[in-house]
Amino acid sequence: MTHRGAWNSRWSFILATTGSAIGLGNIWKLPYMIGVNGGSAFVLIYILSIILVGLPLLMTEVMLGRRVQKNPMNAMQSLAKESNRSSAWKYVGGMGMLTGVLILCFYSVIGGWVLSYISTAIFEGFSNITAEEASAHFNALLASPLTLLLWHSIFMIVTMSVVSRGVSSGLEKANNFLIPALFAILLILLGYSMSVGDMQSAFDFMFTADFSKITPLTALVAMGHAFFSLSIGMGSVMVYGSYLKREVSISRTSVYIAAADTLLGLLVGLAIYALVFVNHLEPDAGPGLIFQTLPMAFGQMPLGNLFGSLFFILVAFAASTSAISLVEPTIAWIVENTNFNRNKASLGLGLLIWSVGIVVLLSFNIWQDVTIFFGFGIFDTLDKLTSTIMLPLGGFLMAIFAGYLMKKHHSKEELDLDNRGYRLWQYANNIIAPVAICAVFLYLFNTTS
Numbered sequence: 340m341t342h343r344g345a346w347n348s349r350w351s352f353i354l355a356t357t358g359s360a361i362g363l364g365n366i367w368k369l370p371y372m373i374g375v376n377g378g379s380a381f382v383l384i385y386i387l388s389i390i391l392v393g394l395p396l397l398m399t400e401v402m403l404g405r406r407v408q409k410n411p412m413n414a415m416q417s418l419a420k421e422s423n424r425s426s427a428w429k430y431v432g433g434m435g436m437l438t439g440v441l442i443l444c445f446y447s448v449i450g451g452w453v454l455s456y457i458s459t460a461i462f463e464g465f466s467n468i469t470a471e472e473a474s475a476h477f478n479a480l481l482a483s484p485l486t487l488l489l490w491h492s493i494f495m496i497v498t499m500s501v502v503s504r505g506v507s508s509g510l511e512k513a514n515n516f517l518i519p520a521l522f523a524i525l526l527i528l529l530g531y532s533m534s535v536g537d538m539q540s541a542f543d544f545m546f547t548a549d550f551s552k553i554t555p556l557t558a559l560v561a562m563g564h565a566f567f568s569l570s571i572g573m574g575s576v577m578v579y580g581s582y583l584k585r586e587v588s589i590s591r592t593s594v595y596i597a598a599a600d601t602l603l604g605l606l607v608g609l610a611i612y613a614l615v616f617v618n619h620l621e622p623d624a625g626p627g628l629i630f631q632t633l634p635m636a637f638g639q640m641p642l643g644n645l646f647g648s649l650f651f652i653l654v655a656f657a658a659s660t661s662a663i664s665l666v667e668p669t670i671a672w673i674v675e676n677t678n679f680n681r682n683k684a685s686l687g688l689g690l691l692i693w694s695v696g697i698v699v700l701l702s703f704n705i706w707q708d709v710t711i712f713f714g715f716g717i718f719d720t721l722d723k724l725t726s727t728i729m730l731p732l733g734g735f736l737m738a739i740f741a742g743y744l745m746k747k748h749h750s751k752e753e754l755d756l757d758n759r760g761y762r763l764w765q766y767a768n769n770i771i772a773p774v775a776i777c778a779v780f781l782y783l784f785n786t787t788s
């Protein structure tokens with residue numbers, strides 16, 4: 340297959356997969372979800388989910404993709420065939436592709452918010468902006484469908500043009516400097532937050548575990564976010580694994596990726612909440628949280644306009660490297676199964692996602708009151724459906740397949756662990772992860788019915 344790309348090195352794979360993992364999930368979503376879901380209880384379940392469920396399933400997903408070197412749907416089909424299992428397993432890959440497309444429909448709208456903040460940071464600056472002004476600015480953005488449409492469109496065009504060039508060539512160079520730069524600017528922000536913010540309260544809020552606040556919904560949402568943040572459960576990581584050469588150690592790279600992703604998210608959380616508490620803002624402000632707090636920080640710190648612009652630029656890059664991985668499974672499927680080439684596939688799929696994105700952006704203004712699913716609005720429905728149902732379900736099915744249906748010597752050969760390491764993976768993948776996912780689903784089901 341000549342049209343399949345491959346990573347040039349182990350490092351490119353690590354960076355690309357970390358680039359997929361690190362995105363709006365860490366910088367925009369995790370901070371506000373911590374606030375909406377009661378702080379430390381959420382953080383605790385989130386961290387446990389990363390270690391006990393996320394990390395083993397990350398390894399599983401890379402392993403499945405690398406074994407057969409195909410897009411998720413064909414990969415699941417070939418894997419099933421190889422182990423004499425039903426070809427219906429391909430629908431796990433199919434569901435994953437759909438999940439990624441659905442996520443991008445709202446991800447791109449939020450990516451658009453970030454782009455609009457780049458423009459504000461560069462052309463207007465945030466000098467001495469007050470909490471009220473920051474809020475008003477954000478609300479004005481949400482209230483303007485045309486502005487949202489402009490930035491959502493730009494985000495989609497940029498994302499799909501990188502995708503059309505092929506992930507392994509388009510992405511490698513960008514990621515090399517992007518992730519270190521993002522960490523660097525975050526440390527500057529954190530330093531500022533530590534000097535002026537209320538770090539003690541932020542720390543207590545995020546890490547002083549209060550078990551009484553754990554509800555079934557918190558558990559599901561926190562676990563769902565572990566999937567979202569690591570990009571697992573839908574095939575992003577599987578398709579990146581499929582471009583990975585054989586010599587690379589899957590376990591070590593997975594630990595590295597999960598650690599970088601989690602660390603970055605928690606640091607952003609601390610930086611934001613130190614500012615939230617010192618300014619007496621509400622922790623549960625919801626999706627607008629970072630857009631209402633960060634401009635104030637950048638408005639006050641020395642060289643704030645420069646750092647503010649840089650910060651939003653880096654976040655936009657991080658968002659686009661994640662967005663790319665959301666569509667790559669579907670693009671790879673189209674290219675490997677139809678006559679469409681990458682360009683046509685990117686154009687067609689891009690247009691589809693862009694159109695649905697318009698519906699999502701209207702749900703922040705003129706269709707604000709439209710509810711479609713258990714009283715949830717359009718954005719909430721897409722978000723909840725994908726993060727809390729489709730991703731954990733996808734992860735569960737992959738774990739069952741890899742643990743019980745695939746031939747043992749195949750998984751062993753791919754993972755290339757010593758006996759003890761392999762047993763540890765088996766234990767996590769075959770028992771802990773599936774049981775945890777089922778338990779959380781049942782727990783919720785019981786309490787809501």
Ligand code: TRP
Pocket residue numbers: 359360361362363364365439442566567568569570571572573575661662664665730
């Ligand atoms: N993990 C990315 C973020 O945190 C989003 C993302 C990219 C994703 N690929 C994914 C989420 C696959 C779920 C599944 O922003």
